[in-house]
Amino acid sequence: MELRSINLISKHKFAKLLRSKIYWVFFIVGLGMLLMTIIPFLVAEDFRNESGPMLLIIISTFTKSYTFFGVFASVTIGSLVLIQDIRDGTIFPYLAKPVSRSAFIFGKIIGAFKLMIIFWIFQVIYFMILLYTVTDYGLTINLVLAFIYDLLLYFMLIVATALFSIFLHPVWASIIVLITFFLPQIAKQMIHTDWGFWTNLARVIWFIGPEYDVLNNWGNIIGSTLIYDTSQFQKLLYFVTLLLLFLVPTFYVFTKRNLTPKD
Amino acid sequence: MNGNGENAIEIQNLEMVYSDLWGHARVRALDGISFEVKKGEIFGFLGPNGAGKTTTIHILMNFIYPTHGKAMIHGLPVNNSKCREKVGFLPELFEFDKFLKGKKLLKYMGNLAGFSSNEVERHGRDLLEFFEMAEAEGRKVKTYSKGMKQKIGLAQAMISDPDLLILDEPTSGMDPIAKSKIKHKFLELKKRGKTVFLSTHILSDVQQIADRVAIINKGKVIKIDTVENLLRKSDDTEVTFTLDKPKAEQLRETWKPENKGDSAYSILTGSKEDKARLIAKLSELGADIISVIPPRTDLEEIFMQLVENGTEIDKSNQQA
Numbered sequence: 001m002e003l004r005s006i007n008l009i010s011k012h013k014f015a016k017l018l019r020s021k022i023y024w025v026f027f028i029v030g031l032g033m034l035l036m037t038i039i040p041f042l043v044a045e046d047f048r049n050e051s052g053p054m055l056l057i058i059i060s061t062f063t064k065s066y067t068f069f070g071v072f073a074s075v076t077i078g079s080l081v082l083i084q085d086i087r088d089g090t091i092f093p094y095l096a097k098p099v100s101r102s103a104f105i106f107g108k109i110i111g112a113f114k115l116m117i118i119f120w121i122f123q124v125i126y127f128m129i130l131l132y133t134v135t136d137y138g139l140t141i142n143l144v145l146a147f148i149y150d151l152l153l154y155f156m157l158i159v160a161t162a163l164f165s166i167f168l169h170p171v172w173a174s175i176i177v178l179i180t181f182f183l184p185q186i187a188k189q190m191i192h193t194d195w196g197f198w199t200n201l202a203r204v205i206w207f208i209g210p211e212y213d214v215l216n217n218w219g220n221i222i223g224s225t226l227i228y229d230t231s232q233f234q235k236l237l238y239f240v241t242l243l244l245l246f247l248v249p250t251f252y253v254f255t256k257r258n259l260t261p262k263d
Numbered sequence: 264m265n266g267n268g269e270n271a272i273e274i275q276n277l278e279m280v281y282s283d284l285w286g287h288a289r290v291r292a293l294d295g296i297s298f299e300v301k302k303g304e305i306f307g308f309l310g311p312n313g314a315g316k317t318t319t320i321h322i323l324m325n326f327i328y329p330t331h332g333k334a335m336i337h338g339l340p341v342n343n344s345k346c347r348e349k350v351g352f353l354p355e356l357f358e359f360d361k362f363l364k365g366k367k368l369l370k371y372m373g374n375l376a377g378f379s380s381n382e383v384e385r386h387g388r389d390l391l392e393f394f395e396m397a398e399a400e401g402r403k404v405k406t407y408s409k410g411m412k413q414k415i416g417l418a419q420a421m422i423s424d425p426d427l428l429i430l431d432e433p434t435s436g437m438d439p440i441a442k443s444k445i446k447h448k449f450l451e452l453k454k455r456g457k458t459v460f461l462s463t464h465i466l467s468d469v470q471q472i473a474d475r476v477a478i479i480n481k482g483k484v485i486k487i488d489t490v491e492n493l494l495r496k497s498d499d500t501e502v503t504f505t506l507d508k509p510k511a512e513q514l515r516e517t518w519k520p521e522n523k524g525d526s527a528y529s530i531l532t533g534s535k536e537d538k539a540r541l542i543a544k545l546s547e548l549g550a551d552i553i554s555v556i557p558p559r560t561d562l563e564e565i566f567m568q569l570v571e572n573g574t575e576i577d578k579s580n581q582q583a
Binding site: 004005012019088090094095096097099100256258 | 371
């Protein structure tokens with residue numbers, strides 16, 4: 001019964017998000033960002049026949065669109081997943097049916113995730129076309145793992161923003177999740193400063209968190225033949241830790257909190 | 264509270280205190296209310312704005328959790344989602360997703376209630392026809408008028424043919440013909456053994472169709488009784504008659520005749536014996552008795568009296 005409800009709710013949420021304007025804004029801007037990936041290939045005549053440099057150029061521009069397309073879209077969609085239904089009052093007739101709150105939350109999040117899967121498939125296909133067209137590199141296991149990791153990352157970002165947005169304004173929830181996501185990278189920029197406590201804090205964060213040099217990670221993944229990749233493992237560990245620290249209690253609190261139309 | 268499912272709704276000592284972030288109590292919305300709704304009855308739940316009606320309903324639907332006390336539906340605690348399998352609910356304030364069409368909305372809600380698409384389609388068509396909305400089934404809900412939205416809201420509440428309907432202001436925004444049809448629908452549901460829990464400000468509707476009512480004010484139940492009992496004003500009887508003025512003056516020694524114009528008078532008697540004595544005297548004087556009516560008031564008057572003058576809790580009725 002619960003699985004059936006989750007499936008129904010996720011289909012419904014997917015259809016609802018597909019009709020939201022913000023989705024299409026991201027889709028069009030994200031498409032533009034992806035198409036920009038081709039520009040270096042067109043202008044960098046010197047490297048056109050050299051597979052190595054061309055690969056780095058492609059990765060460099062692709063990861064820019066990846067950050068925008070994936071991370072920002074996940075966070076924005078996540079911020080609409082649950083609170084949208086509470087604010088517009090649509091949650092009440094639905095929750096009056098024999099559906100538990102947990103099933104409701106899972107259904108909504110999975111519905112949003114389905115949307116990101118479409119983004120992701122589009123992204124992967126486009127990258128593979130570029131890869132095979134302009135370089136000598138092919139698909140490696142690490143590349144596959146990197147793409148799967150992206151998908152997991154999208155899921156976690158949706159969950160995190162969705163749950164934070166229950167307690168905070170969706171904009172603040174999105175900002176907090178984005179800062180958390182980029183925190184190790186910000187910390188990396190601060191470790192050589194001389195700001196006392198803040199520098200030490202940055203060093204601790206940088207030490208604990210994964211290194212978010214996406215360009216290097218992607219370069220290592222494609223260039224390496226190793227299946228196990230430390231940076232991917234670190235990233236995953238970082239988000240699993242976040243999940244345990246913040247999201248599980250937040251999920252628990254949501255199922256226990258009062259829902260009123262004024263929310 | 265027996266919890267064995269004999270009652271459709273059981274509420275025991277329910278308290279709801281809304282607190283701020285620091286846990287300081289800010290509003291006491293419910294102050295220990297208790298009552299039961301029997302299976303197969305139409306139960307009116309009345310009260311002024313801010314009395315605690317919607318809070319009670321939201322607790323029943325598990326949207327909010329009470330500070331203290333218990334609520335059960337069909338013998339199951341309200342936090343068990345299974346208790347809502349045979350419940351239809353219409354909130355006072357609601358919206359449906361704007362992209363949904365009427366028919367799709369009913370299908371989705373029916374599926375959520377655990378019904379197959381075929382069952383929902385068949386029942387949905389009947390409901391849309393009943394609400395005279397068959398032509399609008401392909402239109403998006405956002406294009407519906409207020410009355411149509413209310414109708415589709417009621418249709419989604421009834422889509423799973425529930426044993427218990429919990430309705431908050433169900434006829435709000437509807438035209439008189441639709442209101443009348445819906446009242447008849449509730450009576451028809453009652454005949455089929457269904458329970459209707461009706462929260463509304465339209466007291467005349469409740470007066471016409473409800474078996475029992477609970478009146479709630481400032482978070483407390485101040486009266487629960489059958490509509491019949493509430494409307495009956497003790498043993499008073501109003502006797503109306505025509506009589507010559509001099510003869511009527513003779514009655515003033517014992518009663519207080521009120522002149523109703525020309526030679527028509529009315530007297531309010533206080534007891535059965537008093538009534539018998541008056542009728543004997545009128546016969547003796549040769550009066551023409553027009554009517555002997557136990558004067559009835561309407562629910563609105565009772566409601567105003569109870570809410571404005573008395574907040575005394577009718578404990579005997581709460582226990583009943």
